Amino acid sequence: MNIKGLIKKELKAYFNSPMAYLVVLFFVLSLNIFFFFFGQFFGRDTASMRSYFSIMPVLFILILPAISMRSWAEEFKLKTDMLLFTLPLSEFEIVMGKFLSAVILLLMMIVLTFPVPIMLQMFGNFERGQIIGEYIGTFLLGLAGLSVGQFISSRTSNQISAYIFSVVALLFITFIGQITMVINVPKFIDNLFSYLSLSTHFESFEKGIFDTRDFAFFAIITGLFIYLNVKAIKLKK
Amino acid sequence: MIKVENIDKIYGKFRAVDNVSFHIGKGEIVGLLGPNGAGKTTIMKILTGYHYPTHGTAILNGYSIYDDLLKVKESTGYLPENAPLYDDLTVIEYLDFMADIRKVPKDKKKQEIDRVIQETGLSPVVYRGIGKLSKGYRQRTGLAQAILHSPDILILDEPTTGLDPNQIIEIRKLICDIGKEKTVILSTHILQEVEAVCNRVLILNHGKIVAEGSPEQIREQVQKDDRFTIDVAGTVDASALKELELVSEILSTQAQDGKTIIKISAQKGADTGALIFDWAVKNGCRLSALIPEQASLENIFRKLTN
Numbered sequence: 449m450n451i452k453g454l455i456k457k458e459l460k461a462y463f464n465s466p467m468a469y470l471v472v473l474f475f476v477l478s479l480n481i482f483f484f485f486f487g488q489f490f491g492r493d494t495a496s497m498r499s500y501f502s503i504m505p506v507l508f509i510l511i512l513p514a515i516s517m518r519s520w521a522e523e524f525k526l527k528t529d530m531l532l533f534t535l536p537l538s539e540f541e542i543v544m545g546k547f548l549s550a551v552i553l554l555l556m557m558i559v560l561t562f563p564v565p566i567m568l569q570m571f572g573n574f575e576r577g578q579i580i581g582e583y584i585g586t587f588l589l590g591l592a593g594l595s596v597g598q599f600i601s602s603r604t605s606n607q608i609s610a611y612i613f614s615v616v617a618l619l620f621i622t623f624i625g626q627i628t629m630v631i632n633v634p635k636f637i638d639n640l641f642s643y644l645s646l647s648t649h650f651e652s653f654e655k656g657i658f659d660t661r662d663f664a665f666f667a668i669i670t671g672l673f674i675y676l677n678v679k680a681i682k683l684k685k
Numbered sequence: 686m687i688k689v690e691n692i693d694k695i696y697g698k699f700r701a702v703d704n705v706s707f708h709i710g711k712g713e714i715v716g717l718l719g720p721n722g723a724g725k726t727t728i729m730k731i732l733t734g735y736h737y738p739t740h741g742t743a744i745l746n747g748y749s750i751y752d753d754l755l756k757v758k759e760s761t762g763y764l765p766e767n768a769p770l771y772d773d774l775t776v777i778e779y780l781d782f783m784a785d786i787r788k789v790p791k792d793k794k795k796q797e798i799d800r801v802i803q804e805t806g807l808s809p810v811v812y813r814g815i816g817k818l819s820k821g822y823r824q825r826t827g828l829a830q831a832i833l834h835s836p837d838i839l840i841l842d843e844p845t846t847g848l849d850p851n852q853i854i855e856i857r858k859l860i861c862d863i864g865k866e867k868t869v870i871l872s873t874h875i876l877q878e879v880e881a882v883c884n885r886v887l888i889l890n891h892g893k894i895v896a897e898g899s900p901e902q903i904r905e906q907v908q909k910d911d912r913f914t915i916d917v918a919g920t921v922d923a924s925a926l927k928e929l930e931l932v933s934e935i936l937s938t939q940a941q942d943g944k945t946i947i948k949i950s951a952q953k954g955a956d957t958g959a960l961i962f963d964w965a966v967k968n969g970c971r972l973s974a975l976i977p978e979q980a981s982l983e984n985i986f987r988k989l990t991n
Contacts, residue, residue: 450785450786450788452785453782453785453786454782454786456782456785457771457774457778457782457785460773460774460778460782461771461773461774464773464774464775464778464814465773526769526770526771526772527765527767527769528769528770528771530730530735530765530766530769531763531765531769531830533734533735534733534734534735534758534761534763534765535758535786535787536755536758536759536786536787536788537786538755685735685736685737
């Protein structure tokens with residue numbers, strides 16, 4: 449696959465504009481503010497980072513669409529898709545190139561959070577396996593969120609509407625399980641909704657449980673939206 | 686090099702391209718000429734693989750757009766209308782990206798990028814962000830990426846829009862040079878461009894080809910008669926010209942500054958000029974001018990597309 453060039457270009461475009469820096473900064477700052485100030489980490493005096501990761505789904509709902517919104521919408525707005533789709537790359541390669549470059553940005557953000565758990569090791573006896581599990585869950589949640597966001601971006605030429613629609617979509621698929629807390633629904637619908645919810649599957653990782661079903665769930669969601677993205681692009685022909 | 690057979694492109698109810706076929710050989714520069722919305726850009730989008738046609742097929746460099754689209758894309762260089770570019774990249778970053786995607790070998794990359802920068806005159810703006818470039822430099826950056834991998838087929842959608850007259854001449858010269866070995870299709874609505882650059886023209890209207898050939902051939906096809914303007918000293922009865930059999934119509938007569946200006950339409954191909962001269966001598970008229978009139982491409986264009 450000849451997508452290295454495309455990934456390089458996507459990353460350059462991210463970092464040549466202030467957007468990527470702002471997104472990363474916002475992510476790292478708000479994560480730590482929530483954890484240390486609102487979460488009262490030191491006051492609670494517990495050697496657990498669970499509250500560090502439990503805000504991840506909410507934060508991702510705001511952050512991931514900011515990364516994914518531009519990936520297609522910008523191409524359509526500048527009409528650079530006219531050239532992009534005439535380059536010797538298949539639709540799948542183009543979609544993957546865009547997806548992987550967003551994933552690289554996600555990884556950078558995650559790596560930037562490493563200093564906190566590493567430093568906290570000094571203060572107590574943290575369960576390392578749990579923290580690793582929580583990081584894996586965060587990464588998988590990020591993959592799913594980015595694939596949804598990029599699919600939505602491919603349906604519009606307006607970054608702002610791509611952002612808003614993605615936030616709404618992520619809100620919905622993250623917290624669909626919680627709907628049953630406010631409305632009374634039959635038991636099987638309750639189960640179904642909670643199964644479809646991203647946060648349900650993230651919670652197992654948060655608790656430090658590795659379940660292949662959760663892996664599979666995130667893989668299926670990510671794969672599905674990448675597939676839909678390729679389809680959406682092909683339909684434009 | 687390019688074989689297009691019976692292509693249609695229908696968007697909803699609108700027929701953008703209507704049963705178009707043409708062949709273009711190696712070393713030809715062909716102009717697609719037509720009013721806005723005639724289907725020029727749509728044809729280019731089909732040839733570059735951006736769109737599939739609704740019906741029909743196209744073969745470029747021996748590869749079908751259905752079976753070997755990636756090969757087709759590798760053999761073509763494309764400058765879309767208005768040169769869309771990534772505003773967040775610098776010119777050099779952009780060309781570097783294109784060289785990677787176009788699989789320009791690593792050891793030749795720098796050399797090839799330098800070559801196109803030279804040919805398109807981009808050196809003053811190499812490190813500038815594309816978003817800050819003027820229209821002319823944008824257009825040239827778009828052209829630079831199209832020729833970066835020395836494609837066999839070059840497809841240029843209005844390549845000289847936004848350029849100043851000097852740049853237009855440079856770019857036309859560049860296109861002519863490329864056209865000596867490669868195949869070039871360019872669309873334009875600037876008629877002088879066609880005369881200056883193209884060996885052959887396809888005139889399109891409402892998605893159909895309405896005329897095809899070299900500018901001279903199209904003139905022949907469209908103009909059914911030869912036209913002359915005759916200036917004669919003194920006052921002359923123009924209807925006397927009618928005695929010449931080949932004069933089919935006297936279009937106008939006008940007296941001006943002691944001269945009579947007569948415009949006639951004559952049968953095609955005959956040695957009309959000499960016969961008119963003989964007629965004037967025989968009748969004792971003093972000819973001060975005898976001008977054969979060529980229909981301008983503008984007139985032909987209007988006639989075909991109105």
